[in-house]
Amino acid sequence: MQTLLDFVQNNLQQFYIVILSVFLGIEVISRVPSVLHTPLMSGANAIHGVIIIGAIIVMGEAPSDNYLVLALGFMAVIVGTINVVGGFVVTDRMLEMFKTGKQASSKQIKEN
Amino acid sequence: MQTNILSLCYLIGSVSFIIGLKMLSHPATARKGNLAAAAGMAIAIAGTLFLYRPAGIEFHNFQWIGSALIIGTVIGSVAARKVKMTAMPEMVSLFNGMGGLCAALISIVEFGHIAQDHAAMHVLSIIAGMIIGSVSFSGSMIAYGKLSGKITDHAFRGQHIFNLVILFVILVMSALIVMGYIAVPIFIFCIILALSLVYGILFVLPIGGADMPVVISLLNSFTGIATACAGFLYNNPVMLTGGILVGSAGAILTILMCNAMNRSLKNVLIGSFGGAKGASGPAAGGEGAYKEISLNDAAMVMGYAHKVIIVPGYGLAVAQAQHACHELEKSLRENGVEVKYAIHPVAGRMPGHMNVLLAEADVSYDDLLELEPANEQFSSADVVLILGANDVVNPAAENDPASPIYGMPILEVGKAKLVIVNKRSMRPGYAGIENQLFFLPNTSMLFGDAKDVLQQLISQVKAL
Numbered sequence: 001m002q003t004l005l006d007f008v009q010n011n012l013q014q015f016y017i018v019i020l021s022v023f024l025g026i027e028v029i030s031r032v033p034s035v036l037h038t039p040l041m042s043g044a045n046a047i048h049g050v051i052i053i054g055a056i057i058v059m060g061e062a063p064s065d066n067y068l069v070l071a072l073g074f075m076a077v078i079v080g081t082i083n084v085v086g087g088f089v090v091t092d093r094m095l096e097m098f099k100t101g102k103q104a105s106s107k108q109i110k111e112n
Numbered sequence: 113m114q115t116n117i118l119s120l121c122y123l124i125g126s127v128s129f130i131i132g133l134k135m136l137s138h139p140a141t142a143r144k145g146n147l148a149a150a151a152g153m154a155i156a157i158a159g160t161l162f163l164y165r166p167a168g169i170e171f172h173n174f175q176w177i178g179s180a181l182i183i184g185t186v187i188g189s190v191a192a193r194k195v196k197m198t199a200m201p202e203m204v205s206l207f208n209g210m211g212g213l214c215a216a217l218i219s220i221v222e223f224g225h226i227a228q229d230h231a232a233m234h235v236l237s238i239i240a241g242m243i244i245g246s247v248s249f250s251g252s253m254i255a256y257g258k259l260s261g262k263i264t265d266h267a268f269r270g271q272h273i274f275n276l277v278i279l280f281v282i283l284v285m286s287a288l289i290v291m292g293y294i295a296v297p298i299f300i301f302c303i304i305l306a307l308s309l310v311y312g313i314l315f316v317l318p319i320g321g322a323d324m325p326v327v328i329s330l331l332n333s334f335t336g337i338a339t340a341c342a343g344f345l346y347n348n349p350v351m352l353t354g355g356i357l358v359g360s361a362g363a364i365l366t367i368l369m370c371n372a373m374n375r376s377l378k379n380v381l382i383g384s385f386g387g388a389k390g391a392s393g394p395a396a397g398g399e400g401a402y403k404e405i406s407l408n409d410a411a412m413v414m415g416y417a418h419k420v421i422i423v424p425g426y427g428l429a430v431a432q433a434q435h436a437c438h439e440l441e442k443s444l445r446e447n448g449v450e451v452k453y454a455i456h457p458v459a460g461r462m463p464g465h466m467n468v469l470l471a472e473a474d475v476s477y478d479d480l481l482e483l484e485p486a487n488e489q490f491s492s493a494d495v496v497l498i499l500g501a502n503d504v505v506n507p508a509a510e511n512d513p514a515s516p517i518y519g520m521p522i523l524e525v526g527k528a529k530l531v532i533v534n535k536r537s538m539r540p541g542y543a544g545i546e547n548q549l550f551f552l553p554n555t556s557m558l559f560g561d562a563k564d565v566l567q568q569l570i571s572q573v574k575a576l
Contacts, residue, residue, distance in 0.1 A: 021353050021357050025358070025361035028133045032137035034457040039464065047357065048335045048358040053157060060172065062173060078184040080210070082207065087188075089192035091136075097472045
């Protein structure tokens, strides 16, 4: 019990961040139209790729002669980057199509 | 100084994620929101690379980090650019799995450091990150396999109980390690890792393919939490905010998706389609006779109709027939026919899948009807053309309480004068249930690949 209380006391700032972020996350997307569900999921998917920072830290702190850690860290950085880059590019491709769709429609309106 | 700039980078990163997510939830700003989040991510990563210098530890191996970043960027951007529009849901699942794997790998490496630093909460965030990351990784891989058709549904008797037992074992073992009861925890740690991977597989395997979007969204939320665990571990604010934001936004998004199908999350996860099949079998019964319509007749009735509503589904996506579909729409318009598209919120494999696909073929945004306006217009339509959609037009959702999709709002196409259903065969849809719509007196079947059928229809309509 004492350890838990100490832990909360020592990491009070983080706990505030966690709790506020939970509510923020709910608030930010609660009114999303169903058309955007997939792009939003894909965008959120890219954002959690921020885990890559952890992978970079692991790699940077690894001793140069510990090949097991280096190999695991190397893998982690690669897959993390795939998550980030792929996630943002896929989301952009999805949304790009929405945009051309809209442009096409406004063009048609003009033609009519 | 360096640390101050780094903190600023992380602050910018966190704020850009919040603003990015906010902008992503409005159609007009969505694309900019994605770019804003990506820019924030780039700043946070660059800051870590150039400014992160922990006290007392040499920060090096830049050649490895750099080459891994380049390899990952090349693989990620090529995969994301090459993927076909139809396969995007699989791709998202795959990328999510990569994030989960990354979290798991970090935890495995960090576990090696536990011997020097045994703060219980430290160990807890490592183990939690590892378990959640592994579940998310293996689960996403199964979801990927299911969406791409490589893996079929599997369920055995008592699987839910078996899953709960695995989960219980994982939790007990983790608790023992965290409390420090186990002196040499490497072996136990490996068992937890293996069990987590197995749990992810068994968790997703029995869930029907039609529910994969919900599952991917849920796993997405899991990976967010795993990221937050790592953020706690490194005391890194941008990982913490990013992870928790995705965790909570993903959870809400999962619930919103379930609501769009009028089902609860529990119903999706436990009452899987596979298990309910036997129950609805006898009720569906009565394999009535169905009518076929020739291409000629179909082109004729559509060409001379006042109003045609097209209902696209996954079959359209598979056949890559969106461009042909737009062609048909144009040639019908030239004949003076009013053409609309009725888009069910969960048509295709993901919410919004059809919108993306039709937008690719330059179909005008104004011609897409959502569920409720579409249902108001069906009674005034002469012809409804269903292109590879099945479960979203199945009347069993309204009138068969035993059906696994009972309660899902559907497109009430039966109100139209004539319904033409294009399918490759009489095989049931993704949910694996019979569709009574096909046996209604005003329904006619037009078998064949959506693209071939559409191209022939176009030439016939043009010849009218």
